[in-house]
Amino acid sequence: MKYTLxxxxxxxxxxxxxxxxxxxxxxxLGVELExxxxxxxxxxxxxxxxxxxxxxxxxxxxxxxxxxMGNDFLPLCNGCHLxxxxxxxxxxxxxxxxxLINTHLEKEGLQYEGKVKVVxxxxxxxxxxxxxKISGELVKPLEGLKFASHPGCHAIRPSDxxxxxxxxxxxxxxxxxxxxxAETFDYPEKIDCCGSQLAVASGRTTLKIAGDxxxxxxxxxxxxxxxxxxxxxxxxxxxxxxxxxxxxxSSLDVPVFYYTQLLGLALGFRPERLGLxxxxxxxxGLVERIME
Amino acid sequence: MKPVLVIGGxxxxxxxxxxxxxxxxxVHLVEKSPSxxxxxxxxxxxxxxxxxxxxxxxxxxxECSRHPxxxxxxxxxxxxxxxxxxxxxxxxLKEPRSVNESKCTGCGVCSQKCPTKVRNDWQEGLAxxxxxxxxxxxxxxxxxxxxxxxCLYFQKGVCQVCSKVCPSGAxxxxxxxxxxxxxxxxxxxATGFQEYDPSELKEYGYGRFKDVLTAMEFxxxxxxxxxxxxxxxxxxxxxxxxxxxxxxxxxxxxxxxxYPFCSSVCCMYATKEAVLIKEHDPASEVNIFYMDLxxxxxxxxxxxxxxxxxxxxxxxxxxxxxxxxxPVTRDLTIWYEDTNTGDVxxxxxxxxxxxxxxxxxxxxxxxxxxxxxxxxxxxxxxxxNPLTNPIETGLPGVFICGCSHGPRDIPESVAEASGAxxxxxxxxxxxx
Numbered sequence: 139m140k141y142t143l144x145x146x147x148x149x150x151x152x153x154x155x156x157x158x159x160x161x162x163x164x165x166x167l168g169v170e171l172e173x174x175x176x177x178x179x180x181x182x183x184x185x186x187x188x189x190x191x192x193x194x195x196x197x198x199x200x201x202x203x204x205x206x207m208g209n210d211f212l213p214l215c216n217g218c219h220l221x222x223x224x225x226x227x228x229x230x231x232x233x234x235x236x237x238l239i240n241t242h243l244e245k246e247g248l249q250y251e252g253k254v255k256v257v258x259x260x261x262x263x264x265x266x267x268x269x270x271k272i273s274g275e276l277v278k279p280l281e282g283l284k285f286a287s288h289p290g291c292h293a294i295r296p297s298d299x300x301x302x303x304x305x306x307x308x309x310x311x312x313x314x315x316x317x318x319x320a321e322t323f324d325y326p327e328k329i330d331c332c333g334s335q336l337a338v339a340s341g342r343t344t345l346k347i348a349g350d351x352x353x354x355x356x357x358x359x360x361x362x363x364x365x366x367x368x369x370x371x372x373x374x375x376x377x378x379x380x381x382x383x384x385x386x387x388s389s390l391d392v393p394v395f396y397y398t399q400l401l402g403l404a405l406g407f408r409p410e411r412l413g414l415x416x417x418x419x420x421x422x423g424l425v426e427r428i429m430e
Numbered sequence: 431m432k433p434v435l436v437i438g439g440x441x442x443x444x445x446x447x448x449x450x451x452x453x454x455x456x457v458h459l460v461e462k463s464p465s466x467x468x469x470x471x472x473x474x475x476x477x478x479x480x481x482x483x484x485x486x487x488x489x490x491x492x493e494c495s496r497h498p499x500x501x502x503x504x505x506x507x508x509x510x511x512x513x514x515x516x517x518x519x520x521x522x523l524k525e526p527r528s529v530n531e532s533k534c535t536g537c538g539v540c541s542q543k544c545p546t547k548v549r550n551d552w553q554e555g556l557a558x559x560x561x562x563x564x565x566x567x568x569x570x571x572x573x574x575x576x577x578x579x580x581c582l583y584f585q586k587g588v589c590q591v592c593s594k595v596c597p598s599g600a601x602x603x604x605x606x607x608x609x610x611x612x613x614x615x616x617x618x619x620a621t622g623f624q625e626y627d628p629s630e631l632k633e634y635g636y637g638r639f640k641d642v643l644t645a646m647e648f649x650x651x652x653x654x655x656x657x658x659x660x661x662x663x664x665x666x667x668x669x670x671x672x673x674x675x676x677x678x679x680x681x682x683x684x685x686x687x688x689y690p691f692c693s694s695v696c697c698m699y700a701t702k703e704a705v706l707i708k709e710h711d712p713a714s715e716v717n718i719f720y721m722d723l724x725x726x727x728x729x730x731x732x733x734x735x736x737x738x739x740x741x742x743x744x745x746x747x748x749x750x751x752x753x754x755x756x757p758v759t760r761d762l763t764i765w766y767e768d769t770n771t772g773d774v775x776x777x778x779x780x781x782x783x784x785x786x787x788x789x790x791x792x793x794x795x796x797x798x799x800x801x802x803x804x805x806x807x808x809x810x811x812x813x814x815n816p817l818t819n820p821i822e823t824g825l826p827g828v829f830i831c832g833c834s835h836g837p838r839d840i841p842e843s844v845a846e847a848s849g850a851x852x853x854x855x856x857x858x859x860x861x862x
Contacts, residue, residue, distance in 0.1 A: 304632055305632075306631075306632030306633040306752070307632035307633075307635075307638065323757050324638065324755065324757060325756075325757050326754035326755060326756055326757075326763060327754075357758075358757050358758060359758075
């Protein structure tokens, strides 16, 4: 299994832990990663409000490079994944738009055909590697720990286009948590938004949305929260201190992990190899418990 | 005169059989399950009069079994049909009961002693039955049957407890499937419907949350002959449900998942079930989430008005987007937009009832092929002309009634059954 790895801007600018843990753990599971040459911004769907063509051009540019490289295309961010999937959807439906994009790509000697397969980290781990393989590789099963699963909305919505998991009842991240020997169960707020999309418009609302979910997660007795989206991670991990302030809840302390960080611990990697020292939520106690 | 074949032993088939038999015609009533009665036998009350459903149906069922002109073939299915109006040759396959029908007295000792527990489909899975069982207390014929797929003797060659305890020596493990050849003048198709399975509508959590029930499951739960004796103990933890929410149009009037047609009955049965809850406990909180109230039948609007004003049932106009469950309390939250006010808000409930639609029976396909009839795109039988010949089919001498050709309520099914019986009798006389 060989994939073209696309990191995306959030991972490269502030979420180093995700990159580190992916690079450590994936080869152990037989997944080979090839870095993308000349990658640019995914286009970020929000750009479509300024220039739809600009969005599709940036997105298709990466897709064209991935097509040339030949492997399936693995973006690490939910937002990038959606941007690519949406662009493929629109260019397939509108040949004129596709031609226009290709005339722009020609200047760089690139050509977008729409043949590349975009895959999500959840699909690679759940559908291709499989829970069995993961369970078989465990060195430190995470027994006795309960983690809340947060797949993130861009992995499952819009439901007509994004097909990573069931939009109303996503299960893959839950299954992957269980594959590590940990427990998880359904909770009402599981598919609620992390709030990050509102950050520019209303910082306070953003913190309230994220905080409500963290408080709920704590109330159900989970030991921590797991996600595969760098944007959601940024909200729950990087902004947890701000959330505590905004909610005036000093007792709020939910350890937040990328899935691959937790996977790495269970596979026996050292925490620092997984970038866990960079997590800003209180993960240290839990990491120590796992490492014992 | 040649006999008439009635396929399906629900209320429509029973009505057609009785009408024909009372006219002096011999009738073969073919039913797939071990007892006639159909879905109506499972219902708690009928609407809008709130009469006990089985109390209305059971006398008709017994009349069928006692009528000298009616022969009931249970656990039987029509396999082949040849010929035409006035002269149909029909092959019926009768599955073995493994119990001698003429010897069994229906005492039930065999089920008491049988060691094997199986999901009770008649109780909609809310209770267990045994591998040898009588389908329900009012079953006609009141005869035990062995479920060979689960019976220890048929699966592993051991046990035989039922044959040891049967006081009348009725157990017969050697029974074979039987082919019955019938020659009939005309055929009435009354195959009924099955309930839509709402599992695919993940947003409502059916299958994930134990206290999200379908309407048929609720009918059994609220019924005195149901698994809790009619007490609304919710399945997850047995807590008495005092806040119940009904979600209408589940699987119907939808273009994304489910079916585009109207279920025709869920506005009214939700109202009936809501009133039942209020009759059990007037202090309980009942909310019905609806899109439109289609209550056009006789006395229906007055029934809804009474549910609101007299019983205090609350109707909320909005199609809920999601049902969620608190993992600690197991209580459910329904998220919805109240389209009268535009507010997006939520309501808590102990139990949610999904008002599911009626869909075509899967066996319709095989039967339609045997008969040479056409099905519509949803698998229901097609009438010759929905306006002018609603109970005739493309094949002279074959008539349809009840839910075999689309969702409808009990009065309409019964009226159609009488119509189909009249048409079938006419054919029988013409070819005398």
